[in-house]
Amino acid sequence: MHLISLPNxxxxxxxxxxxxxxxxVMGILNVTPxxxxxxxxxxxxxxAIEHAEQMIRDGATIIDIGGESTRPGADAVLLDAELxxxxxxxxxxxxxxVVLSIDTxxxxxxxxxxxxxxxxxxxxxxxxREGALEMAAHLNIPVxxxxxxxxxxxxxxxxxxxxxxxxxxxxxxxxxxxxLQVGIKAERIIVDPGFGFAKNxxxxxxxxxxxxxxxxxxxxxxxxxxxxxxxxxxxEQTEAMDRxxxxxxxxxxxxxxxxxxxxxxxxxxxxxxxxxxxxxxxxPHWE
Ligand code: 8Y4
Numbered sequence: 001m002h003l004i005s006l007p008n009x010x011x012x013x014x015x016x017x018x019x020x021x022x023x024x025v026m027g028i029l030n031v032t033p034x035x036x037x038x039x040x041x042x043x044x045x046x047x048a049i050e051h052a053e054q055m056i057r058d059g060a061t062i063i064d065i066g067g068e069s070t071r072p073g074a075d076a077v078l079l080d081a082e083l084x085x086x087x088x089x090x091x092x093x094x095x096x097x098v099v100l101s102i103d104t105x106x107x108x109x110x111x112x113x114x115x116x117x118x119x120x121x122x123x124x125x126x127x128x129r130e131g132a133l134e135m136a137a138h139l140n141i142p143v144x145x146x147x148x149x150x151x152x153x154x155x156x157x158x159x160x161x162x163x164x165x166x167x168x169x170x171x172x173x174x175x176x177x178x179x180l181q182v183g184i185k186a187e188r189i190i191v192d193p194g195f196g197f198a199k200n201x202x203x204x205x206x207x208x209x210x211x212x213x214x215x216x217x218x219x220x221x222x223x224x225x226x227x228x229x230x231x232x233x234x235x236e237q238t239e240a241m242d243r244x245x246x247x248x249x250x251x252x253x254x255x256x257x258x259x260x261x262x263x264x265x266x267x268x269x270x271x272x273x274x275x276x277x278x279x280x281x282x283x284p285h286w287e
Pocket of ligand 1: 066103122123124144146192194195222223224225226227228229240263
C-alpha cells in the first residue's frame with residue numbers, strides 16, 4: 001500500500017494544467033431545476049457563481065457543472081433545458097482560475113460548453129451516447145470514463161456481480177478501448193469506478209477497499225462517493241447533508257490508494273483531510 005504513488009502526470013486542460021502528482025478536489029456544482037425553482041434565471045446563475053467561488057476559496061481546482069434533468073421528456077426539450085442551465089454558468093465561470101468539468105452525456109452540450117470555456121468531459125455514461133466518442137476525439141479534451149450498467153433509472157436491477165472490482169475493470173477496459181479506437185488520446189483519459197451506479201452497499205465497500213486495483217488500467221483515477229447512499233448506510237445518516245465526515249473518510253481512503261481526483265460537495269473538509277495526508281507524506285520537512 002505504501003508503494004502506491006500518484007501518477008507523475010500533468011493533465012492538460014486547454015490553457016490550464018492540473019498537477020496529478022498531488023490529489024485534486026473537484027467541487028460539485030448542481031444547476032438542475034430543483035436548485036433554482038424558487039428564483040428566476042439570474043438568481044440561479046448568481047447562486048451558482050457564488051457557490052463556485054466559495055468552493056474555489058476552499059481549495060477546489062476543478063468545478064463539476066451538472067445540469068442533466070432526470071425527469072422524463074422529449075430529447076430535444078431535454079437538450080435545450082440542459083444547455084439553458086449549463087452554458088450561462090460556464091460562460092460566467094470561464095474567467096476564473098479553475099478547471100471546468102461538465103457532467104453531461106450529450107455531445108451537443110459538451111461542444112457548446114467547450115466553446116464557452118469548459119475543459120473536461122465528465123460522463124457517467126462513459127461516452128456511450130450516439131456521437132459522444134467522436135465528439136470527445138474531435139474536442140481533444142480530457143474525459144472521465146465512469147463505470148455504470150444500464151441507465152440511472154434501470155441500473156439497480158443490474159447490481160449483480162461475481163466479483164465487483166474485476167467486472168468493473170473489464171467493463172471500464174471496454175470503454176477505454178472504444179475511446180482509443182476513435183482516436184481519443186491516452187493522456188486525456190481518467191477512469192472512475194462509479195460508486196453508487198449499479199452497485200449495492202457491499203459492492204461499493206469492496207470497490208473502495210480494492211480501488212488501487214484500478215491502477216492496472218494505467219490511467220489517473222477519480223473517486224466520487226460524496227454523500228452517496230452507501231456512505232449514509234454505513235454511518236446511519238439518512239440526510240445527505242450529514243454524510244460529509246463519512247465522505248471525507250472515503251475520499252481519503254481513495255487518495256491513500258492513489259486516486260488523483262476526488263469529487264466532493266464538502267470541499268473545505270476534503271481539502272483539510274488531504275492536507276493532513278500530504279503533511280504526513282512529507283513529515284521530514286516539518287521539524
Ligand atoms: C447526494 C447528492 C447524494 C448527490 C448523492 C448524489 C458521479 C459523477 C455523479 C461519480 C463521476 C451523485 C456526475 C451522483 N456521480 N461523476 N456524477 N463519478 N465522475 N449523487 O461517481 O453525486 S452524480
